[in-house]
Structures are given as C-alpha cells and as structure tokens.
Amino acid sequence: MAIGVTTTPEKSKPSGSIINDPQVRGIFYQVITVVLLGAFVYWVADNTIENLKRANIASGYGFLNGRAGFDVGQSLIAYTSDSTYQRALVVGLLNTLLVAVCGIFTATIIGFAVGIGRLSHNWLIAKLSLAYVEIFRNIPPLLVIFFWYSGVLAILPQPRESAALPFNMFLNNRGLAFPKPIFGDGSLYTVLALVLAIVASFLLARYARKKQEATGQRFPVLWSSVGLIIGLPLLVFLATGSPITFDVPVAGKFNLTGGSVIGPEFLSLFLALSFYTAAFIAEIVRAGIRGVSKGQTEAAHALGVRPGLTTRLVVVPQALRIIIPPLTSQYLNLTKNSSLAVAIGYADLVAVGGTILNQTGQSIEIVTIWIIVYLSLSLTTSLFMNWFNARMALVER
C-alpha cells in the first residue's frame, strides 16, 4: 500500500537514511504482518493438533470410508444406511445444489416480475409489488423458512385425505407425489431424440440470427424449437413402441406408495429461498431499469420503435449491465442461505455433515469440507456470472 502512494516524482533518490525510504518501509511493514499472521496460524494449528491428540481424536480423512449407519430422508442418488460417510456427504451436496439451482431459477423469475411491476403505471400492480418487497426484505430468512414450513404442514391435508391433482399427482403433508417414469428397453432412443432436438434448436437459433444479420429476414425460432423438442422425442417414443411406463402413486397403509415424492421440507425451503431472495432481486432490477437514461427510450420512440421492442432491445440490454454484478451476490446469498435447511430437517450438506461430525467427532475435517465446498460453489457462481457479464458488456464495433 505504501508503495502505491509514493508521490516523489523521480524514483528512489535516497534523500538520506534508508529508514526514511517509503518503499523500504512499506516492504518492512508487510513482511512483519505476514510473519505475525504466519506465527498466529502456526500457533493455532499446533495447539489444536496437540489438544486433539490429548482428547484421543484421530485426525485425517480416513473416517470418510466408514459405514454411515443413518438414513437420509431425500436423496438424488442411491443411498442406504450401509453407504459410506463420503456418499452421505455427496447426497447432502446434491440436495444443496438442487435447492440452490431451483431457488435461483425461481427467484430470478419472481424478482424480475416484481421489479418490473414496481415500475408499472398500474397503481395496484405497483403497490402490490412494493408491499411484496417490503415484507420479504424485512424478515429474517429463517423466519420465512419456518413460515413456509409450518404453513405447508398446516394447510396441506393428511395423507388419507390427499388432494388429487391432474396427471395422477397427489398433494398431502408428506409432499407432492407424482408418477415415476420407468425406462424400459429402447427408451434410450427417446432420450437421445430429446438431446438431439435440443442441440438442433440451438443450431437453429444461431442460423436464424446469422440470417437476420445478413438479410434482415426473421425466422420463427421459438415455435420451430418448441415443435422440435416436443415432436421429435414423441415420434421416436411412439415408433419404438412406447417403452416408457409410469409408476403411479396409490394409497398405502400410512401414505401413498409408489411414484416419486417431493417432500414438504424441500418444497418449503425452495419456496422460502425463492420468495426471500426475489425481494432483493426485484430492487436490483428496478434500480437497473431506472439506471438507463430516459433519453434512450425517447430516442427509440422517436425512431418509431414500438414500446415492447424498446424495452426488449434498448432498455433491458443496458439495464442488464447494471443488474448482473449485484445479482451475482444475491445468487451467492441464496446458496449460502440454503444451509438454514437444517432447521426444517432438509438433508443438505450442513445437516448431513453435522450428523457425521456428531458421530465421529471429526469436527475440524467436516468444517474444512464445508468451507471448501461453499467456497467452490460461490467461486464457480462468480466466475460464471463474470463471464456472463463480460458477454453482456457493451460490444464496440
């Protein structure tokens, strides 16, 4: 720091003792700081190791291969109490990722809708959006989570009075049960067709853009993609003799059996995180749009561009540049807040890690895993958003 603010016009012309040389001094202070910090870290580490030894706690990550012995409520991969601690942690990590990704997606949609709603000329929409933001922004996230959880449990019917929804879906206080697809022989082709259709839609979109830039002609990308993505797999599915069947939930002794279930813990955590973070995103979006000078809109109108197109092609691209950096922090917040899951029994990384910590006593190891995982998640999100931001930045031609 001291190096940065050197104001002497010429470089070091020792005007006396070396002690007065700001550059030397700067280096000296920095070295001292590093040495002290190093000594402190060493002291803490040394003491900790010493005391772990005294308390008979072995350190190292070998325990991760032990049998977990406990069950987990919801898991995206096969897991039983015979699985290892390591696998249990992966189950927790995937649950964290699931709720974070779903939450980010929904929070963004709600946030943009409410943010734009606040700028609406319609009095009711503007006031409702304002109320939404003020309510959710001013309640601690944990309370929002409890609110949804007790709300979900209180409102949804008991399993024996499950509410029947279309497509053989059922809703009760054990969650949302829906038919589970069972992939028979030959169903691979349908899946491949789906992947193919998605890739084709991307290529189509590129082609359409090129064509428009070259000739000014527009191509109906949206509708042809939708047709492609639904039509192609459906065709293949029928042609291969409908190999995919569904396991439908039916009433059992305690609850519905069969099918897949999304538990109330996931539902309420997901809703709470989405609604809470959306309030902040709404404010960011509003600020972003306000940040685009009025002249831009007026200029577009003067050129005869329709209002809808003006918003899409003139205002939003410029607003995005203001919106993206703070949006990144909100995504990071949402991911980190997902660790509040433990309060309502959702088996996220922190909850599962905590159980393992408790059984094995390996606190330092588990805490290190937590830190590394959350740090990596945050850094990955940041990197992605930086890349996205760079793409959205003004391209000067």
Place this chain on the structure above:
Amino acid sequence: MAKRILTALVGAAVMGIGTQAASGATLDDVKAKGFVQCGVNTGLAGFAAPDASGNWSGFDVDYCKAIAAAIFADGSKVKYTPTSAKERFPALQSGEVDVLARNTTWTINRDTALGFNFRPVNYYDGQGFMVRKSLNVKSALELSGAAVCVQTGTTTELNLADYFKSNNLQYNPVVFEKLEEVNAAYDAGRCDVYTTDQSGLYSLRLTLSKPDDHMILPEIISKEPLGPAVRQGDDQWFDIVSWTHYALIQAEEFGITQANVEEMKKSTNPDVQRFLGVEADTKIGTDLGLTNEWAVNVIKAVGNYGEVFDRNIGAGSPLKIERGLNALWNKGGIQYAPPVR
C-alpha cells in the same frame, strides 16, 4: 451458515487453548469458579426443563445439584448449559461444561473415539416408538412405509436404521436437530411415528396437543444405558461424578432420606456411620478430594435415588414411569452400588 462455521472454528481454536487448564484439575477449576457447569438437555420435562422463572428441575438436573452439593455442600451452585443432542459432545470436549448429565447413552464409540468416560448408569432405558392410536398399529413390525420423526445426533437415529433394515421394513426418516422441531412436526402430522428413548416418549407425549390420542408401542428395540459423562484424562473428577451416583443408590439401600439423614448420623450401624462420614478418623471423603460429609450433603440436597426418581419421573410426577430395571438390585432391578468401604 457463516455463524455455524465460525462457532465450530472458534470452538476448535478455543479447544486448542482452553482444555489445557482443565485436564487433571477439573475439581480445582470448579472450586475456583465456585459452581459446576452442567450440560443438560434443552427441555425434556422430568429430566431437565426450566420453569417460567428460569429454575431448572428434573432427574438429570438433580444429578447436577448432587455433584454441586458433594463439592460445595450447596446444591444450588450449578450453572446449566442447555444442549441439543448434537451440541452436547462438542460442549463437553471443548471444556464448556464440566459434566454432561443429559440422558446420554453410554456406547463404545462415545467412550473411546469421542474421548469421554462413562461409568454409572443412572437410568436403564431402551428405544421405543409412539404412534397415533387412530392408525390402529399394535406392533412396530407393522410400521413398514411409515414416516418416522427422529432427532439427529442420537443413538436413536442409528438404531432406527438398523431395526428397519434387519426387519426388512421400509420407512421415511424425517430428521431434525432441535427437540421442539421434532415435536412440532410430529404434532402437525408430518410423521406417523415418533421414536426416541422410551423415557423421553413418556415425557414428550404429555407435551402434545392431545396426549390421549397417542400410544407407546410395546417393543423396545435397543439398550440405552443413560448416565453422566466426563472428559477423559481426569480420574479424580470421574470418581467424584461416579460416586455421587453410588451415594444416591447406597442411601436408598440404607433407607437414608432427605428427611432423616441427620437422624441417621446417630445410627450404630458401622456401614451407615462410615457412609455418612461420622466414623472416627475416616478419610471416606477426603480421599475423593471432598469433605467427609459429602454423602450427607448430597442426600440433604436431593434425597436418595428413589426420591430423585419418584419426584421427577416416577409415581410422584406426571410421567409415572415405573422403576422396572431401575429398582435396586435387591428389589428386582439392577441398580447397584459398589461398597463404600
């Protein structure tokens, strides 16, 4: 999250600094600060629960008081640290509490890998199941497909997995960290079954909105010997905690109660005289690092084991738990104290 990690890290760091003082000298430490820091549960009526004005009472709380009385001749010199099932072990490891009197099961893992010492079992328990009567379930073997509420950080969670696996039953675990959360979820019908130590079930049932709608199934699926725990490495402190329990048992065996203890000091029975420290030139208490009156002080503070049991969880309490295995060895149970000699 950040707070959790921070607490854990600070905990680890404090562990690096704090426990040095504690090892080998817990008694000196306790005497210097003037009270026993006792780890109890966060609120399980009958075992440890605070009343409206913050006074703790219960079976485990009486053990804290008994230990304090043995040291200070005053059962009120205790400070309580409420801990959830998950928080209790770090609290003891880090030296935040001197002793854990918190319906904790003695297991080999806790006795070795976690670095604790257990000896006396102050309550022989086992894991049970509670269900709604309306489900018409008569045995735990009919529970396949049920959603089961359980608290994390317990032996309960592990026994549950083993029991359902070995009986080839399916279940859906609903796992919480805090007791109130488990209670609320079960009460709201999130689960069909609540499982924990049977003693805990008796207590928890009374806190539900309609206790009479629930019943405890007959099966006991595990052994849960509950008792006080201390850190390894301080034998004197381990002895004090252990012998406080044995004093309570011995007092019941001799028929010494809170009311008659002064009277009993005049007994001519040499065993009783030795126990109450009135034998000439006795070192019965000083060898423990206490005074020879220590057993008298314990009994004056909380009574004998039978009195502690009855008042908090037995016939004289709303829980009405039978003595069962916890009766004295000569009354059909297995509670037994080594000779005071």
